Amino acid sequence: MGKIKQFFGRRSSWSIPYLIFMLIFVVLPLILVVFYAFRSPQGGFTLDNIKTFINEKESVNTLLYSIGIALINTAICILLGYPAAYILSSSRFSSSSVMVALFLIPMFINVLMRTLATVALFGFIHVPLGQATLIFGMVYNYLPFMILPIYTVLQKLDRSYIEAAQDLGADSMRVFFRVTLPLSMPGVVSGIMMVFMPTISTFAIAELLTMNNIKLFGTIIQENINNGMWNYGALLSLIMLILIVLTNLFNEDKEEASAAGGLI
């Protein structure tokens, strides 16, 4: 008893419960994904799932297609989002914090609601659902996730860098391209993290925005899980997972990783 007391007296030990929790609910599940991915429905180790993945061009193509859509979506988000973040962070806006909040709010509306609302909008203005609407909808959904991290970085950016650049003879254009932009890159990177991967892995959104015409990678993962093909589904998830890990290698600073973290 006394031992336990003294053990929890050390605050460092307070991380133990969470450690256990994470081992069970974070690490173990991921291990299971790998486990199922290399397992045949009848049980026992197998590489069939990989074989099917490679042979069925659908999955691969869908993956590629999703990546393509994700790229377009990310690009548009950057193009629209960066200026917004820049303007918001520049003191020009007296009511800046309110404006930022306005940009964040959509982020907290249930993703399906948002999407249905978007679909409704397209229906309302009689735009036929298809790839175009898919991209539009994606931008709708993810723009805030791009703006926030960029904004937070620009916010933290020390003005004296800009002054130093001006002092050394840079006009506002060059100040932007030689100092502000490079220094805000971390924000852009984490913005990409928040937009690119989710775009690939979402399901439902794509279905709703295109009446099941267009599938993204997430959709086929879900279909396989739902149709009871857990092993193949697990493999697809594993591939998704690998993609995420790879892209994360590019992203240096993890602090920005949470849009939410930026929000607090």
Place this chain on the structure above:
Amino acid sequence: MKKLFNAALLFVFALAVLSCSGSNSYDRPHQLKIYNWADYIDESLLEEFEDWYYAQTGDRVEIIYQTFDINEVMLAKIEKGQADYDLVCPSDYIIERMINRGLALPLDRNYGFVPDYTANVAPFVIENFNRMNTPGSNANDYSVGYMWGTVGFMYNEKYVDRSEVSSWSAILNPKFEQKLFMKDAFRDVYSPLLIYINSDKIADGTVDVDDLMYDVSDESIAQVEAILAEAKKNVSGWEADFGKEMMTQEKAWVNWTWSGDAMWAIHEAEDIGVQLNYVIPDEGSNCFFDGWIIPKYAVNVKAANYFINYMCMSENAIRNMDVTGYVSVIATDEVLQAQMEQALEQPHYAEVVDVSYFFGPEADSVVLNPIYYPDASSMARCAMMHDTDQDTEKLLKMWSRVKGDNLDAKMLVLIGVVVVAVVVAAVMRSKKNKSRRKSGKKR
């Protein structure tokens, strides 16, 4: 402010604890977990059954009702997930599979002093179920029919003439570009197209429709796939369930769908002044039968059996039909009467039809709604699907190939460009750094 948030936190915690204890306490044995198609029942019957069941047996039961819109999803939940549903309502070929895979419990038609209403099921349905019999097992011992119907075209009379959809080839008609909804259920598309392909063979009797329903030969699949591939440009959506809504909204003109959905949509559409109709193409089609099955992992078997029986009572059958637009397998006079009255209410759809195959010989010419009860002549061209068990994989793959991916050259180019750009950028950066390191070392 701080205080306020303390309070809030406290309150929340209290609420949390309360709700936790509240919402998790349920006793499984007194529940009846039903897993049924979406929009496939008059939900008020659920509560009424709870009382009825109590009246008959003195046992309390609480119904937990969930819905699915794809047979395979339901099956996966039971077969892989071992979900403990007490009652599910799969379609014919899944019934067949579940029985063959021993996922179904035999029915117990001993309802104490309650009459056995399952006797109301039309012989026509019993026969069809018998086609699923395997040596030593009779499908009717495991399943009782619930609803049945046909696969065909629902179309918008404003834009489409009946003659344009009287053949399955309609899906190739350029007029319907982006105006066609396909049912997102591969079996219900594959089989009719099979019939379409072999229509002349069927005509001259070289091929028997029922055998055709087992056909998953690669060439057949290839043929179907070819047609679908060609039809794809017309498809504006693959609907699991939203076709009916969208048709009423005139988002499309033609919908490859089930007679029941069509009927539901027709009712909906009338309210907002849209004229929809439904036709079984001349080549013939599928007729499908959905039946109740008590899965292997069921807990409350008794209630499940009673529920089946309850569903077979004429008045309940009629109520379900009114709500869902599907056709019950019950073939009592009450049903027939109700349907004839109904038909009169919708003269636009009423016809004189021969339904002796269903209601018995004296019903060889009655005024009914052929969408509910097709004329014997067209029924003759319809066949029930059969389970192709393992080979289903092949169909699934074909299906996913058809719905397939939207990858096109543009995308590939785009991706290529980006990848190259990234690589180049990375290389250049590393080079730069290297050169720096070097010149750095020099001094």
Place this chain on the structure above:
Amino acid sequence: MKDSNFIISLDHISKWFGEKQVLNDVNLHVKKGEFITILGPSGCGKTTLLRIIAGFVTPDEGSVEIGGDRMNDIPPYKRPVNTVFQRYALFPHLNVYDNVAFGLKLAKVPEEEIEQRVRKSLKMVNMTDYEWRDVESLSGGQQQRVAIARALINSPEVLLLDEPLSALDHKMRKDMQVELKEIHKKLGVTFLFVTHDQEEALTMSDTIVVMDDGVIQQAGTPTDIYNEPVNAFVADFIGESNILNGTMLFDRKVNFLGHDFDCVDEGFGENVPVDVVIRPEDVYLMESPNKASMFEGTVQSCVFRGVHYEITVITDEGYEITIQDYNPFEAGMKVSMIIKPQDIQVMHKERTCNIFEGTLVDETHVEMLGIVFECLPQDIWQGEKLDVLVEVDFDKVDLLDDIDSAELTGDVRFILYKGDHYYLSVMTEDRDYVYVDTNDVYDERDLVGIKILPEDMRIRKADK
């Protein structure tokens, strides 16, 4: 006013940040090639002044000329000045080389020239071999050097340094002071150096400009500033000093510490209250009795300060003065003291009493400092409001510690020990100053209540 051999001329510069006036009619003229230091406590406006010259702040009034050309509307990047920022502001995404080369690259200077100029300037700050280092990996001092190199490489006419050494530890600071001085000699570029460290200013500068409250208090060579401070603030801010109330009896004769002293100052008039500054090292201590003695006292404490001893003496008249001497005198010992005439620095008092502008609202109430005070019945009252001047002696203002009960509060801005009492400047909420003589000890920034009794007010008509 314009004069070509002034590299920088600031004329009548004023700047407000909202309510607060940070610069008040500042005039400053900097000669080519000199090392000028702007010295003052934090918040005195010195940094703002520098930023005005650099172009990051535009003055609300007055003109800025650099090299004889008006610069008010010229953006920073077009000005012939470069800045070394307080925390260096080295670009974290560039390595040392690119940081230094930044300006040249912008100026589209050919690569090889950039190469050798960067090397040269890095050499000058002894930072060769660091070209490819990541700036974040450098120590404070090294970053400092890089920042200087970066600012100098564009060969500006003026180098602005904004408290560049404040972030360094003491040792490092000393070294950098020397190096900066050397660089200045080597290049002959005008250095404008901003600091709050008087000792730094004294060691490095050709000219020191002492600022307070956005006003230039005194400008001159370090020796001038040290030996002839124009007012109590400068005297107190520069070096150690005893600042005492005195009376100029007539030319060359001043009374303080309760004695008459010969001095060298003339032209103050007769029996004029003045401030007298005595530097601690200028008081000569001897064991008493001593016939040369000018006045006597008792050693209260004696602390060794490395080179000299710091000795606190209470004179027989009860004044406390600080003295520096090379030999110790232990506490309790009677001592005699001598002050040479030329070591006595006599200064005009800025004010002999508080004078507030106010309005008489009725016979017994006067409104000033933003509130209404009760006062004795005034015969100048003719029934309608009239503007008045209210005089209150320093020692008649009472400071209250419990600020809640006081209707007028302010915070202590500047404390001066006058030997036998403290002389405080207290700033009220609406930025009026109240000057107080008190025996109680306060610290700067202390919040105090201010009370003035009716009988202590001398009220007279404001003369238009």
Place this chain on the structure above:
Amino acid sequence: MKRNFLAKAYIWLLLILLYAPMVIIGVFSFTEAKVLGNWTGFSVGLYKSLFTSGAHEALMSALLNTLIIGLVASTLATALGTVSAIGIFNLRNKRFKAAMNTMNNIPILNADIITGVSLFLLFVSLGVTQGYVTLTLCHVTFCTPYVVLSVMPRLKQMNPNTFEAALDLGATPSQALRKVILPQIKSGMVSGFLLSFILSIDDFEVSVFNVGTNGLQTLSTFIYADSRKGGLTPELRPMITITFVVILAILIIMNLRTKTNTQTKTLK
């Protein structure tokens, strides 16, 4: 000046675009037309039926479930997250600390769908029937990291010796925690809690795999099932509108809080 105007214009344009769908929903929540887009006259009928008619008790129960799970999950997450944040913060062993932080980041960086699938696999292979408890656990799993992230900075700001000081003055560790540490990191906890709550009620991709077979429906899964049947049931329009307004309120509160905080800071 002109650039200023352009900037403002751009921002407003974006906002209008972003909010257009919501506005449409909001507007059409005040008409009873079944199909969105037809205006059949102003009425609050949908709002009425949303709260009265039994037909939508499925919807309402889904909403209730969402809220309850949201509250429970975010409360648990806040508790767990705070304690572990303190724990992690005080870890001496650099390696272990790094490991913990990385693990903590996994659910954040991971795609929701994978979190969902992996947890689904966890429960099925453990043979646990999914329901309220499991779903709540899932939500705790992806909420806690955010709590940790929002408490951590407060701990970093905190003077590390205060805890020892409390112990030194005779407080037991638990007292020290309650009386010294918690007050200092409360703001972080609150933000973490609100964030978790919002994340939880928003979640779809994790829930949909883990609602299990006991008829449990959260708002998102309900909407999903509903949306597969084509356009949303009319009652969802007022529902969406209301959620939108509520979220708006929460965020504004959060903003005010941060504002007041900063103000008090500047005062000191």
